[in-house]
Amino acid sequence: MNELNEKGLPETLIRRQLELKLQEDLTYDRGQILGSMCTRPHRFAEQVYMKCLEKNLGDPGLFPATVELEKEAIKLLGSLLSNPKACGHFVSGGTEANITALWAARNLSKEEQSEVIVPASAHYSFDKAADLLSLKLIRVRSNEGFQVDTAAVKKEITSDTLAIVGIAGTTDLGVVDPIPELSEIAVAHGLYLHVDAAFGGFVLPFFKDLGYANFDFDFKSPGVSSITVDPHKMGLAPIPAGGIFFRNEKIMKSISVEVPYLSGGNTIQSTIVGTRSGASAVAVWALLMHLGRAGYRAIVKRCMDLTWKLAEGIEAMEEVSLVTKPVMNIVGIKSSKIDIHLLAEKLRERGRAVSVFPHHIRVAVMPHVKLEHVHDFLNDLENAVKEST
Numbered sequence: 039m040n041e042l043n044e045k046g047l048p049e050t051l052i053r054r055q056l057e058l059k060l061q062e063d064l065t066y067d068r069g070q071i072l073g074s075m076c077t078r079p080h081r082f083a084e085q086v087y088m089k090c091l092e093k094n095l096g097d098p099g100l101f102p103a104t105v106e107l108e109k110e111a112i113k114l115l116g117s118l119l120s121n122p123k124a125c126g127h128f129v130s131g132g133t134e135a136n137i138t139a140l141w142a143a144r145n146l147s148k149e150e151q152s153e154v155i156v157p158a159s160a161h162y163s164f165d166k167a168a169d170l171l172s173l174k175l176i177r178v179r180s181n182e183g184f185q186v187d188t189a190a191v192k193k194e195i196t197s198d199t200l201a202i203v204g205i206a207g208t209t210d211l212g213v214v215d216p217i218p219e220l221s222e223i224a225v226a227h228g229l230y231l232h233v234d235a236a237f238g239g240f241v242l243p244f245f246k247d248l249g250y251a252n253f254d255f256d257f258k259s260p261g262v263s264s265i266t267v268d269p270h271k272m273g274l275a276p277i278p279a280g281g282i283f284f285r286n287e288k289i290m291k292s293i294s295v296e297v298p299y300l301s302g303g304n305t306i307q308s309t310i311v312g313t314r315s316g317a318s319a320v321a322v323w324a325l326l327m328h329l330g331r332a333g334y335r336a337i338v339k340r341c342m343d344l345t346w347k348l349a350e351g352i353e354a355m356e357e358v359s360l361v362t363k364p365v366m367n368i369v370g371i372k373s374s375k376i377d378i379h380l381l382a383e384k385l386r387e388r389g390r391a392v393s394v395f396p397h398h399i400r401v402a403v404m405p406h407v408k409l410e411h412v413h414d415f416l417n418d419l420e421n422a423v424k425e426s427t
């Protein structure tokens with residue numbers, strides 16, 4: 039049907055149509071989605087979100103209470119990132135957050151500076167940011183542990199450099215770059231350092247309490263100017279919920295624009311978009327209050343326990359192996375004998391959607407993954423391996 043009906047259809051009919059039309063989508067609860075960094079949102083956050091659909095953070099004068107809740111949630115997460123004075127916003131996702139960070143970095147730089155040094159593992163959002171902002175990305179190789187090679191970062195710094203990026207939870211393997219070292223480099227050269235913790239931001243803060251390896255990745259390192267943390271990944275918030283956090287107001291003001299016409303009155307916006315989901319911000323606030331540290335810690339522990347189970351199962355197989363010991367709840371599977379793309383296809387035929395990188399398959403063990411899904415996946419992997427050899 040390509041044309042809009044003249045007369046609207048009854049809701050019941052459309053509901054039935056939707057049920058049929060949406061059947062092809064994969065679902066989180068059946069353990070089919072094993073490659074995504076998103077998950078089934080927390081039920082409570084969904085309920086809160088549904089109550090706030092009309093709220094628009096783009097016109098703050100109309101929704102002052104929603105603005106206040108966004109500020110509170112940003113402060114709560116800022117504290118989790120070792121900086122209660124952090125400011126920022128909830129945006130559509132990690133892509134928008136990373137673009138916003140480089141926007142600020144560029145505005146704070148000298149006019150002639152146009153280069154940003156990023157790890158080879160940096161997410162594609164940095165390519166988009168560079169294109170939009172007319173910046174040049176300098177990609178730096180990783181070391182043997184898949185972290186950015188800091189000596190190589192230093193070598194690339196010139197008078198054209200305006201920023202460095204570090205990743206706390208790489209997209210492909212969930213590895214954490216040495217942020218304290220990058221911070222030292224940034225401070226020594228007077229450069230902006232952005233940390234992309236889109237994934238790790240809701241995982242790493244709980245590692246110390248759980249007795250796992252501790253990673254300094256946040257504002258504790260004095261050179262860190264901004265951090266991306268996505269509530270719609272390990273934060274369990276409904277999509278869209280990305281987060282951009284700045285060390286201080288001065289950095290955020292570098293991208294501020296005055297918007298004088300709004301019905302709520304004059305406002306200053308420091309986001310790419312105008313109209314912005316208040317429901318996302320309120321849902322994040324509610325979830326932070328509801329789950330608390332203990333709630334998130336338990337979620338991280340559960341995901342990590344399953345991750346290790348999955349890793350053990352893979353280590354016991356002959357034709358496939360781990361790319362590296364999992365750092366977070368992300369598992370990289372490689373093979374020297376099987377075409378990894380063919381293997382992913384065979385898995386998809388069995389209803390398992392994994393992510394495929396040039397040399398490995400990625401499984402993200404998100405909160406919707408259950409123990410039985412891990413067992414079923416290992417079973418399917420074993421059979422897919424047999425079919426691929």
Ligand SMILES: Cc1ncc(COP(=O)(O)O)c(C=O)c1O
Pocket residue numbers: 075130131132133134136161163205207208209234235236237268280
């Ligand atoms: C490290 C990292 N940064 C940024 C993003 C982009 O996030 P989004 O898809 O929410 O825009 C991703 C997506 O997976 C990511 O892994």
